[in-house]
Amino acid sequence: MPEPGLSPLQSSLPSAAAHFGAHVLAQAATVGVEAADTAPSTLPVPAAVGEPMPDLSRILRGPSGLGTAGLSLAARPVEAPVPVESGVPVASGVPVATGAPVASGAPASGAPVEALEIPGLYYHPVPEPDPVRVEEVSRRIKDWAVDEVELFPEEWEGQFDGFSVGRYMVACHPDAPTVDHLMVATRLMVAENAVDDIYCEDHGGSPIGLGGRLLLAHTALDPVHTTAEYQPQWAESLHADSPRRAYRSAMEYFVRQSTPSQADRFRHDMARLHLGYLAEGAWAQTDHTPEVWEYLAMRQYNNFRPCPTITDTVGGYELPADLHAQPAMQRVLALAGNASTIVNDLYSYTKELASPGRHLNLPVVLADREGLSERDAYLKAVEVHNDLMRDFEAESAALAAACPVPSLLRFLKGVAVWVDGNHYWHQTNTFRYSLPDFW
Template sequence: MSLLSRITAPPARHDVARLVATLLTHRQDARRSAPQALPGTTPRPAGTALPTGPTGLGTSAARLAAGKARETWRAGKAGAAGEAGNVAGKPAAGAPGAPGISVAPVASGAASDDRGTGVPELYCPPALRDDPALAREVNDRLVDWADEAGIYAGRLDRVRAADFGRLMMLAHPDSDDPDRLLAAGKCALAEWATDDYYCDDETMGSRTELLGSHLGLAYTALDPSHLPARYAPAWEEEMREDPVRVALRSGLDHLSRYAEPSQVARLRHEVAVLFVGYEQEGSWRSQGRMPGVREYLAHRQINSFLPCIALADVVGGYALPASEYAEPRVRRAVTMAATAATLVNDLYSMTKEHDSSGVEFNLPVVIAEEDGCSLREAIERSAEIHDELVHTYETEAAALALTGTPELRRFLAGVWAWLGGNREWHAGSPRYNGA
């Protein structure tokens, strides 16, 4: 089920909504020990130079940093419940951040009802900023663009209410340029429209038996097919008749104003992988099959927010070299962060009803099915999996940041900030918390 479909679905039954709200209570004094800044990095204004340091991946210093991070985590788990305000490396409120804004943690709009269940809070950094005016500007432009592209015709009120402009503002705190944020928002909304139109929503034309064909054609909007002259004009006309293909092409064109060719190629790759994930979920639906937990978690690595997270440097105004982005340990850390961010969506979306087919795929449901446990236990286990992924990213990214290039340090810090912004958007969105 796509992001937009999930957040525009009707509320779940009361007991499920209450249980999930209990888990995801977002009290300012109960953030546990996630630092605001990734260890080894500091929040910096867009365009400022980062200090130079040791270069080259795989030095002994990386192992030392990883060991210290693990010790900090274990100490925090033993007694950090009341120490959230004294995290090592956490800058004081009002420390320098993105231009013209405070990087003090953002207070969430989520409910604060814990009902004494003892379900753990999610381990996640706080958002670095909140700029409602910038969010509104980006969101207004994004809705106007969706109208021009033709996606979600007659449903633009849902797009506006989803407030993806706020997500872009929160997730990319090192840029206050609305046009760069809009470029990232266009790419994201086009990807989610692909899911809605081709995978999830029959009222928008999705048909499981046509999914592979539709996704193959959609990809040509990002990586153009070069046909012989006899066929090219008719092909171009077909591309312009499909609003999803129009949106995908338009989003990439806008991003290309700011992205280097290697960054564009990176996005193409991540979207191609995303489309494989869409096809995988379509196969489950066509078979009426619930995947196992291992298969589902592997699926959530490829059907994830990774295409959005991969744009952190483009929006920030710098370029992470392709060789560093593809380095196996960098890839491991970033994909784990993307999986964790997507599991946040799994958890928050449980406050909404399942889709009309009666089949919904999210981690708690998959765990409950495989382990035969209660939904409460499955949600707790899902939270533990999320937390393990975030802790692992924090440890491994801190080690990589210690020995990596300035661009890598900034990118890893941007991924950490994306996690915090993503969580804050889910926690504060009335589309998730209205139940």
């Protein structure tokens, strides 16, 4: 039988967009005429993919006219560094369409920070996160972790501080209207890492019994509806350990800020994450090294997707459910999560090698399955990341052109900014990460 191939991306986008009124589409399709001199969006433009899209920058500038200023996708003007190796000019943080890697790891504005450099890695520099917000988010999240959910014992405090979650979340969500909005993402990020560390990884985690632990933790996100006799026992179980306490509390805050549709979307993505944890745990129990394609399939579930998928909640708006569910949007989100997670594989490579046991990451799987040296496997993992990034950018640009609804455009930009902020945090977190000596 012939291979079925990929599902066509010509989905029901036009009909979904029609729900928001022909006047919205007409306005979005003609924007930018009066604002030709404004700064361009930071949504990445694909490098040499398909036919040129001369109207894309006009579309991405967002609607114009009375009452539409809050929907603009234009970035605040920033001074981005000119790459020191590639010679590719940069405008407002967006490399020109050659797709060449940006060699400078310095932030786009503010004082340079210490940064790790992976030669050839394709990424976009970001502005240094607002230090006032970083400080406030860092203070609030530690108060929450220590006082509200008793997340970690005293001896883990240094590791918690070294995670620098405040800087992480401010970099990923620069459009958050308030610190309260940022805290929604920050609590969830910390809770997700607690589950990973304590249930799966190096703070007591084990693949043995993992399924039961994850199922019970997931009920803190997706409540159990049972009989009156057993409901109190389930409710009490949510306080049984720190991962469940963190999930329960973080989700309560999230539900207050989000719409029911956004909350259900997040629960779905967390189920994906937990499925990925289970696959990796099963491979660890059987000492199985997956094929490269199998590993990448697992990483599509065990990845960062729950974080960028809430970018609209953190931004104080909503991407409607029928637009979020479009196959083209799902592909964009999958590629964003995949690229972001391979970034983690690259920066955490030496950290995982130094940890007890055998940790699967893309360079390790490539070395084992394709017979490559450690260095060549690592360099090929960089190429895989770059391919995922360029596919993400191309699909984002195509979707923006096909369906220029303001909320969708803003969401696409938010996901792109999250991807860049995630790289920035990995690159600058020298407390946690170091690089192999392959250059």
